[in-house]
Amino acid sequence: MHVNDDGTTTLGVGLISVGWMGQLHTRAYTNLRFAYPDLGVRPRLVHAADPAEARAREAVEVLGYDRASADYREVLDDPEVDVVSICAPNFLHAEIGIAAARAGKHFWIEKPVGRGADETRAVSDAVDAAGVVTSIGFNYRHAPAVEYLRDLIASGKLGRITNVRGHMFADYSSDPRGALSWRFVRELAGSGVLGDLMGHLVDLVQYTLGPVAEVSAVTSTVYTERPELPMGTGTHFALVEDGEMKPVENEDYAALLVRFRDDAVAAGAVGTLEASRVAVGPRASYGIEIYGTNGSAHWDFERLNELHLSGGLGEADQGYRRVMARHGMGDFARFQPGAGTSMGYDDLKVIEARKFLLAVVGREEHNSNLRDALSANEVVSAAERSAEQRMWERVPAVTGTTSAGAASSARSAESSAG
Ligand SMILES: NC(=O)c1ccc[n+]([C@@H]2O[C@H](COP(=O)([O-])OP(=O)(O)OC[C@H]3O[C@@H](n4cnc5c(N)ncnc54)[C@H](O)[C@@H]3O)[C@@H](O)[C@H]2O)c1
CATH class of the missing domain: 3.40.50.720 (NAD(P)-binding Rossmann-like Domain)
Structure with a gap:
């Protein structure tokens, strides 16, 4: 330094x-x-x-x-x-x-x-x-529309949050010739789409709504073998012709039922979260729909710059309206001069770099950290146990995360434990 x-x-x-x-x-x-x-x-x-x-x-x-x-x-x-x-x-x-x-x-x-x-x-x-x-x-948490959504939920404008529906549907392995990269080998990747995409979704949900308390999960593997791709060549989007077929060792699809913790902003809410790496149709449809007693909102990565909002229109005119990312939402103004001109995926990483480096010099409060990764991982590991045992699983609480609503309770949990 x-x-x-x-x-x-x-x-x-x-x-x-x-x-x-x-x-x-x-x-x-x-x-x-x-x-x-x-x-x-x-x-x-x-x-x-x-x-x-x-x-x-x-x-x-x-x-x-x-x-x-x-x-x-x-x-x-x-x-x-x-x-x-x-x-x-x-x-x-x-x-x-x-x-x-x-x-x-x-x-x-x-x-x-x-x-x-x-x-x-x-x-x-x-x-x-x-x-x-x-x-x-x-x-995904850095998308300006997502930052705005987190604020909307915290402000109570959507009312009491009743339920969330989230999905991460990718097609990167929807072709059976899709390469068997390290992502499909348990020793190299751990779980499949649970660790790869569901972890992202869990973070998105915990960042906006608060920590998940328990899960019930089901998983499936659609293609049980794929042609091998040597490490360090190509990407997991690659198609391999006539490659040696090797077994797929982890899941292609996962669905979770979740309940939120009492200290979550969405205390009392429930939800469904799904992830797939073999979806045909959605390319990278990563979205959350949030329903409250006064309104609802949904966002999808395929339309990174849009947020769909309902509520506040009077009973006769209910329905979604499309709001474009704009100045005042997250870091949008740093990238584009006005609403309607789009930010992209790479920009989210620039925001992530900003938060990281500012945290290093002691100037950022909402940077994600290892506790957020652990918290998402606890949900994923609980989902794996649940799918295996066909039972609901409690998620061990993790303190020190940036989950919505959890920070103050995390501190009180630490002080009561001490
Ligand atoms: N945040 C996101 O949206 C996102 C997207 C894709 C991947 N990821 C994550 O990023 C990580 C990397 O994924 P990727 O898609 O870039 O993988 P990749 O396969 O494109 O690249 C992996 C690289 O690691 C190198 N490597 C292998 N062994 C190594 C060693 N011993 N030491 C150092 N390097 C080694 C390989 O040669 C290769 O260049 C994964 O953990 C993945 O889950 C995150």
């Missing part, structure tokens, strides 16, 4: 894994200065690591890192690296997250962190012991 003569702070950035997310984190650091010229914090791309030689080379030649290594430990050992983006496949998250914490590096890690709640708890413990700042790749 270097404080410059003009009072700004330069933070040296390390990147672990140069796949889709590694490249996106890098674009976010690079674009930060255009959206937030007044941020007072400047990332400098120092050191990237990826064992795939072509990707390590790309990190220097295309992305602009000063140097690259095959081994992530060299990034963590680099004294010029202050903050690290951990964008490795899931099986490496716990090992690298714990090593980063022990090396005293603040880190921005991709979801789902652990392959299960136990691994995520181990990372969270290491983070607490080291006192480093963390941020999680829960990008």
